[in-house]
Amino acid sequence: MGLRFEGLDEPEVELHELNILVVGCGGGGCNSIHRLNLLGIEAATTIAINTDQKSLKATECPNRLLLGVEYTKGLGTGGRPDIGEECALNAAPMLSKLFQGVDLTFIVTGLGGGTGTGSSPVVADIARRCGSMVISIATTPFSFEGTNRRNIAMKGLKRLRESSNSVLVLDNDRLLHMVENLPVDQGLAIIDQLISELIKGVVDILTTPSLINLDFADLRTIMEQGGVSTILYGENADPEAVVRDAINNPLLDVDIHGGTGAIIHITGGSNLTMRRANRIVSSITKVLDEEATVKFGVRVEEEMEGNIRMIAIVTGISEVKGPFAPAVAAGDDLGKILGKYSP
Structure with missing residues (x-):
């Protein structure tokens, strides 16, 4: 004998739609955001953040934020992470509003310069304080850019790891081997394309129905x-x-x-x-x-x-404990030393 249930109304519950934000910090991050928007991503909102007005204007992105106009006059940080950090800290109230109600934040940055290295840990920290899960994607400098830039990147990476739930690190030297015979513009475009496809792939995994879903x-x-x-x-x-x-x-x-x-x-x-x-x-x-x-x-x-x-x-x-950033020579293998930056 079958059972019938009548008069049982399901309670009206407003279901929460996953809110995903992708933020590019500095020149390298904005390049990836530019490529991501050209590729097309409907299930996430993109924001480009920079201190260089000219570079920011050239970024294909519906949401662009120029940091530190009172300090940099829109001309960038001159490769100084301390200025990039200060500019981001001064924009903290505005950034906090951007991250309200955001469930998942991707932060994309190139380490070794001023804006990306200095601002990305601040942006990540603000996003987490607002309740968002933060996945940062950082590229490290090419070896030919020298030891100083590499050391700046390593210090920035340590701070970014402390501010993020997880950090995915891409070694530009390793990517270079994949595109070493291509013209410079095409090679750099492929690097941005790889980052963009990664983010789009993860977003699609979370937002598009599958036979076996990942949420x-x-x-x-x-x-x-x-x-x-x-x-x-x-x-x-x-x-x-x-x-x-x-x-x-x-x-x-x-x-x-x-x-x-x-x-x-x-x-x-x-x-x-x-x-x-x-x-x-x-x-x-x-x-x-x-x-x-x-x-x-x-x-x-x-x-x-x-x-x-x-x-x-x-x-x-790569859980190798080490409280301090080692000096990094230009030819060092990043993969072997990265484990020393575990918190």
Whole structure:
């Protein structure tokens, strides 16, 4: 005998829509924001922040904020992070309003200069104080830019890690090897394109329905594992090749063995079977810590027919304790020293 329930009205609850903000700080960050807007991102709001008025005007972004006009006259910081920091601190009341009600903030910056290095930790700290989860994506200088700029970047990276829930670090030297034979403008555009596709990929994972969904709570669980984070990206028709390409060519040259958390998303066509998805996820998890927290999602798209794409964020790696920033020579391997910046 069936049961009928009558007169039971569901309570009206206003569901919260995920609010995502992507902020570019300084010249490098604004370049990535510019590329991201050209690529198109509908599920997040973008903001470009700079002290250089000319550079800011050239940035394709609906929301632009010029910092420190009273100090810099719109001409930049001259490579001084202390000025970039002061400009951001003076704009704290305005920045606090921007982050009200924001659930997830991506902060993109290039380290080693003045505005990005100085302002990004301040912006990250304000966002967290307003209740937002903060994922910062930072690029480090090319080796040919010299030891001084590299040391400035390392000090800025330490502060950015202290202000963010998690920091993903991309080594420009490593990216350079991927595009070394391209013209300069195309090579730099590809670097920005990689960052933009990463952010767009994560936003799409959280906002677009999948067969196996990953939600904001999953991302928060993984990112709060702590430690250094890195990104794995692979695209191939063969499941083993996807993982092999991703592990052998991470954007940051660190060892993911022993990682304490991972969020893995797989996209493929109608030929993406459960067996193939399992092989991909298992290949990643087998090198992580036995008690690692792993979340994964799967999506099928027509345009991915015959191909498989994997995006993975691995956290809790390279846990080498060290309270002070070491001197960094121009040729040093960033991947080997980055672990010393764990809080």
